Amino acid sequence: MIGERLVEDMTDAERERAARVDAVLPALREAAQEADRLAAFPAGHVGLLREAGLLGLVVPEKYGGLGGTLRDLAAATYAMGTACPSTALAYFFHNTSASRGLLPLEAIDAGLFGEEEIPAVRAFAEKVLTRMADGVWLANFASESVKSSGANITITTTARRTGGGWILDGEKSFGCATGVADYYLTTARLDGYGTAEGLATFFVPRDAAGVSVRDAWDGLGMRATANNGIRLAGVFVPDDEALTVPGAFTRMLRMSRGSFVGNQLAIAAVYTGCAQNVYDHTIEATTRKTFADTGRPIASSPVHQQLIGEMTRQLETAYLWLRYQLDLESSQPPRRPKQEVFKQWRLGKGSVTEACFQVALGAFTAGGTSGAMMGGVAGRALRDLAMGLVMTFPAERGRLEVAQIVTSAKENELFTTAPASASATASAPSPGPRSGSPLEDS
Structure with a gap:
């Protein structure tokens, strides 16, 4: 298995999943040069990866996926990177969507959500996972063209309440599989919130009214990732296609093992x-x-x-x-x-x-x-x-x-508080001339 060059101690189950990856590599490799020249994601790759079951690689078996972990994902993106780095990168971002399902469920188990919040959180999380397992390609859109000096990602896309759902407005500058993915899993800020507590996640269908593609991204490299980004102009998302529990985003992040959502x-x-x-x-x-x-x-x-x-x-x-x-x-x-x-x-x-x-x-x-x-x-x-x-x-x-x-x-470490006994000693009258280094007065 190509992935074993990175993950050297694969289990039998990991090798079985890696075999699915190896099976698609010849097709990825054959299309790579032309895809780079055209700066276009090969349309046939979606069906190829779907038929191999790889769109559900890191989805637990109970939700219909292959039951892989971060080790499987790293081995898969590594192996695909040897054949077509653009496809590997787009595939990576699809798999990051699983965090919007896995981490909220872990946060529920950890007691981070109240009883009244759990049904909505669980329903959305399970929808993410079952869709991925069913072969639905999810493009994970968080990054925006607006930047701030103190954060890697600044969210200005807004979601305002309307009858039966939400209206989204904004622009996403970075997210592979634009025009390729079935849904854009979109992060937006709830109207009325100015902190990360108001970040929410929405399923935006690729062909929804108000969704358009930004200008073509003529990248130096990774040219076949369909990394154009999207514009959202009054896009309606129904309630059952959104996770809008205030603070859900920040609470789920507490469950990741590493930075951000834990699969970077x-x-x-x-x-x-x-x-x-x-x-x-x-x-x-x-x-x-x-x-x-x-x-x-x-x-x-x-x-x-x-x-x-x-x-x-x-x-x-x-x-x-x-x-x-x-x-x-x-x-x-x-x-x-x-x-x-x-x-x-x-x-x-x-x-x-x-x-x-x-x-x-x-x-x-x-x-x-x-x-x-x-x-x-x-x-x-x-x-x-x-x-x-x-x-x-x-x-x-x-x-x-x-x-x-x-x-x-x-x-x-250099600054701490002294115990009360030390304060009492310091305030007591000195018994006589002090000895020691003059630096002690510094």
């Missing part, structure tokens, strides 16, 4: 799969092709030896970060507190994607001028992996946030 590392697996593919291609090409005068492989030249050595180091670096994060977020019982897992991911995402980009850069250099083609394996990988540097959040932001976490914690 699978996006880094896409890039690692892409890096592995361009690495394999480079090794095969440079060892097969030989110098005309010596007959020795191109790979034997000192320059190529240096390039291959550095590519290998960077690829192994990506694997180390990714496997460690996967272990942190999937081990039972949890090895580290959630805040530490979050901190590790803020470092890990950028570390993985930067390393993967360096692999592609090495492959691009190793191929020389003749290999520097837009549609070549190295050229596509270089463009696709460049997107990893900016998608979700850049490495620089992750390192900044980790530095703030670390230094804030240290600052808190």
